[in-house]
Amino acid sequence: MPRSLSGSRIREARRRLGLTQAGLAKGVGISPSYLNLIEHNRRRIGGALLNALAEALEIRATELSDGGNPTIVPDLHAALAEHPVATADPRTAEALAGRFPDWARLILLQNQRIRDQQAVIAALSDRLAHDPFLSENVHAMLSHITAIRSTAGILSTVPDVPSDQLARFYEGMVTESERLSTTAQALADYLGAAAGVTETAATPEEVLDHYLLGHGYHFDALDQPANPAQTPDQTIESLLAEDPNLAPETPARALVHAHLRQYAQDAAAMPLDAFVAVARQVSFDPTVLAQHFDQSITAVFRRLASLHRPGLDVPRFGLIVVTVAGYPLLRQPLPSFPLPRHGNACALWPLFRGFAQPGTPMLNPITHDSGEAFVTLTYAASRQSPRFGVAPDLAASMLFVAQAQSPFTVPHAAASPVGTSCRICTRSDCAARAQAQLVL
Amino acid sequence: MSHRVLIVEDEPNIADALRFLLTLEGFDVTIEGDGANAVHQAETLRADVVILDVMLPNRSGFDILRDLNTAPAAPPVLMLTAKGQARDREMAQQLGATVFMTKPFSNADVVSAVKRLAGT
Structure with missing residues (x-):
């Protein structure tokens, strides 16, 4: 002993x-x-x-x-x-x-800092691999350079180019040079190099991603307010005021504000200590938690994904919420399970099967292209209250956790092989492949 | 009879430069800019060599390569891509590309590769 x-x-x-x-x-x-x-x-x-x-x-x-x-x-x-x-x-x-x-x-x-930095690296890697703007512009630049190099090579080595062909080559050189300049300038602007700024978020959604990542996807000030007299709205205003990237009246600020409001509502309905205590008792089962706290399964997914923090021994969950079109409304990747930013996710994710059975919670084991096994929980539901004659605006949520940390009992089903998205997936024999492997 | 080369490339200035270079070497060159027509063109022309870009309108070069190689007398394919990572090279080789080159390429290398593939 x-x-x-x-x-x-x-x-x-x-x-x-x-x-x-x-x-x-x-x-x-x-x-x-x-x-x-x-x-x-x-x-x-x-x-x-x-x-x-x-x-x-x-x-x-x-x-x-x-x-x-x-x-x-x-x-x-x-x-x-x-x-x-x-x-x-x-x-x-x-x-x-x-x-x-x-x-x-x-x-x-x-250790937490290492994890956070791994998450940042995964996010940056994800951006490089998936950002269609970067990918298309780099491809375009290389094409312009190829045309210029090839034509210049001909002009410098072939003595008797016919005059009509010569005129076409000169015209082509001018055109490709102009296109190269335009593409390079667009790329420089996009990366912020021209403006000399260090903030790499290009869209409000990216600002939200950076903001959530920077806060570790949880907000102690909303979970356990230091000043109980302060209202959640006041706390949110204080949080927003602390961040120089969230200038008033900007779309990014509105997006972050909406996220924090949602977080505050979840925190009020599912207080941290009580939620963790019940979650441990019920093996983190979202359906039981939803009943216990009288909340939607989607809200329970969000709350579970917000739990991981220093000093709290709970599984680390990732979460993605998408529209029917596959556009991500919320992304919380795990270091070994990056999530694409622009909606071109792997079609084999159980997430998308959720749309076929709205209102049905699903549990599926998967094996990621990285080799790591995960357990996924999927639930799709309308974002608005149902109305006659109005098609539901469905969103599907997928909560996922490394199998090694999973508190869930997995059915005896074979784990489905999945990737992050076709462009960076190495499963060359995948029947669901929608895009060729094209990795920057 | 000169050897027939089909260039499947949607960038007209690259295609024009390649045509000029290969014509100088005595090849009979045809250009196709649409991925959807590439396999049909290669079969109709009975191309001796196909130069194939990866990123094309309407159809990926990898898909075209897969289809070309289902024919009994598949022509040798020189694959061109602006993305030259090992995975692309691996995939091109798995699908049967004879030679793989990354953009920007050197004129001499392309001409030499096409001559080799055509057996001249």
Whole structure:
């Protein structure tokens, strides 16, 4: 059985406050020598003495008890699992969390930063691979350069080009040079190089993507307001005011504002602590959560996707919500499951099968082109209340989680092979291929 | 009789330069700018060599290549693309492209490849 580490935590907390052993011992009515034994983990304590020490050290008793820091140890195990080359012994995680909680938190913080940066890299990679503007313009530039190079090569090596052909070549050179300049300028403008700006978001949707990524897809200020007197709308205004990219009256600000309003509504209807507690009891089943909180499955999907954050031991979910046309309304990729920005997603995603059965929750295992296995939950529903004579405006949502982290019981069905989108998918024999493999 | 070369390329200035170069070398050159007509043209002309771009209006060069190679006497294909990553090269080879070149190419390399494919 592992040795009690309450004493180590007491010593750390005492030193943080600058108290002496004698001072603390006197404050809780025990002898300094007894406190010394406790601090060296040679005496187990509990009950009234533990509470008294916690009060004197200005921390919660649960943080001193052996069940303290309940989320740090699993998070450390998760961090270790993410770095297969690390040689740390998982059995020592509890000792680390107990004796050096601040260092343990630093490890978790750094691990979260690595994850966030991986997400940024995945998003940038996604942009390079999927952005049709970039792809088409680079292709166009190379075509213009090819025409110019080939024609220039002829003019410099062939002495007797007939005059009518010569005139065509000159005209072609002029045309291709002009087109090359225009394309290059458009590309430079698009990338922000011409304006010298560093913000790479080109559309309001990209600004929203960057904003959500930057906040880790969760907003503590809306989940656990520091000032309960502040209304959610006031909190949202404060959040918007903090971001220099969200100037008033811009489409991007309106989009982010709408997202935060939705988030605030979800947070009010499904308060974080209560939601996490119930989710754990019901194995994160969205249908049960929807009934419990009297919310739609779509709203539960959003709430589940917002849970992942430092210090909270929950699976990390990704989420995508699309219109019938496949246009993404909300994208929350995972590092190993990037999501296209422009709607040209893999047609084999269970997401699209949702449109065939609106109102029916579906659970499907999949294997991504990257080789990683995921579990997906799909649900399609109308975005508006139904009305006679009005076709429903359907949106489908797909929540997904790495199979290794999945809390869901997967049916004994073979995992469907999927990709992100045809252009970057290596499944050359895929019957659903809609575009050739063309990767920048 | 001169060897027949079909250039499937939608950029007219590239196609024009290639035609000029190959005509100088004695080839009988036809240009087709629409991907949808490429297979029919190659069969009608009984092309000895096909120069095929990947990104074409109406039909991908990879799809055209797949169809060309279903014929009993499939012509050798020189694949041209502005996207020269390993995956494209791999796919072109899997589908039966004889030679793969990336844009911008050198005139000498193209002419030399076509001569080799035509057996001249």
